[in-house]
Amino acid sequence: MYAILPAFVSAIFLGFGLYVLVTKGVTRISTSFFLMCVTTFAWQGTWAFLFQAEQPDVALLLAKVGYLFIIFLPTCFYHFVTEVTECRTERPLLLVSYGLSLVLAVMVLTGGEVVSGFYTYFFGEYPKAGRLHPLHVAQTVLLACRSGWLLLGARRSATGEKRKRLDLCLVSLCLYSLAAVDYAANYGYAFYPPGVIFIGISLGILAVTIVRYDLMHPFSLAATVAHEVRTPLTTIRLQADEIGRAWPDLLAGYQLAVEHGLCKDSMRPGQLNRAAGLVASIQREIDGTHTVIDMALASVTLERLDRHSFTAQSLRHCVVSALERYPFLAGERERVAVGPIDPAWCFRGSDTLLVYVLFNLLKNALQAMRASVDGRIEIGVVQERGCWLLRFSDTGPGIAREVLPRIFDPFFSTKAHGSGAGMGLAFCRRVVEAFDGRIQCESVRGVHTTFTLRLPDAHTGKGRVMRARPASQVPASGAGPV
DSSP, X not given: OTTHHHHHHHHHHHXXXXXXXXXXXXXXXXXXXHHHHHHHHHHHHHHHHHTXXXXXXXXXXXXXXXXXXXXXXXXXXXXXXXXXTTOGGGHHHHHHHHHHHHHHHHXXXXXXXXXXXXXXXXXXXXXEEOTTHHHHHHHHHHHHHHHHHHHHHHXXXXXXXXXXXXXXXXXXXXXXXXXXXXXXXXXXXXXXXXXXXXXXXXXXXHHHHHHXXXXXXXXXXXXXXXXXXXXXXXXXXXXXXXXXHHHHHHHXXXXXXXXXXXXXXXXOTTHHHHHHTHHHHHHHHHHXXXXXXXXXXXXXXXXXXXXXXXXXXXXXXXXXXXXXXXXXXXXXXXXXXXXXXXXTOEEEEOHHHHHHHHHHHHHHHHHHTTTOTTOOEEEEEEEETTEEEEEEEEOSSOOOTTTGGGTTSTTOOOXXXXXXXXXXXXXXXHHHHHTTOEEEEEEETTTEEEEEEEEEBTTTOTTOOOOOOOGGGSOSSSOOOO
């Protein structure tokens, strides 16, 4: 009867491992998780036979074989955590732990230093701790503490979904650690070991985390898709360039043929002039698509960022870079006015990510003002209590009051189907929060929409009070100096 639980749970563990492996494929995380599941499956499967053993020599053999897998289980969990947190620097310590586990495993098989025999309890036989068994216990405690330290460290620099995943991993680690109560049975305390229940729940949470919350580094898939999209775009650009180089000669030849009566002019009025601008239009569309791909990749890789790698970045440089790289259509750049920004005004973060935030704001504002001939965009920076306020304002149609609270929600969009996925402003918020800042929006229907990015001053530190720079220094209109 007592063997039913370990036999049942053993099958569940194998199911967990296969489920993740089949669902997500072979990756570093899925492989290390599968290793944990197989180790636990073998351990509990052996216990199912041990609890029913009747011959002492068979019971001793099963006790030692089962303990081989128990010895490796803490290291397997630690291995999984190093993959989840992407701590490649832990590799030497991981190898040392595997080495120690291998030494202990050899000692289990060759002597009684780790497992010296077995106890006979009401549920069956159970391994008896040898004099070196505390070494395995100490290894388990150290690895559990180290795993918790790695997860907490990764959580501090994580945002959004990644923080939720790491929280679940921490919960799983706590449950896994409760399984250490089984060690008491190795020292003569007669109770049915409940550790399998804690470990079963723990691995179940990890399996759901991996599959449901996509712990498998979506960047790999995104990078593959981006590569597949960029390849035809590059081919289209090369073909458009070739057409652009040949077009003047083709146009001159066509006009001569028409003049000498060699062919009939079948072109509509102005069609030739418009055709000459098609090459430039194709190139602008390609540039815009590349920009969308870059922003999509940045959105995925945002979760992989280590905030400790952030450095001081010039706000002026970011604004200038965004305006230089954005694929403006004809006449759009002239609608953007920029106030004076001192090159020494810096925030702590990533210039690339802030440029993509400005790309999103520019795209939304220009789309909103498309029906307005005199619409304007104003970009300015002021200083307030140790923070830089980067204000991005447009004179478009504005945002309805009932819509305004939801604009930063993922997948929320008021645009027509196919015109936007509702991820742009959600991405902006995630980036600004990763910089320890925040983004706000104010809008008056038919008057203006203003986004304010509050970014801590990199030179003074977050929260330090400084004298505010008057907002009047930001020009109200005109393409002022940057």
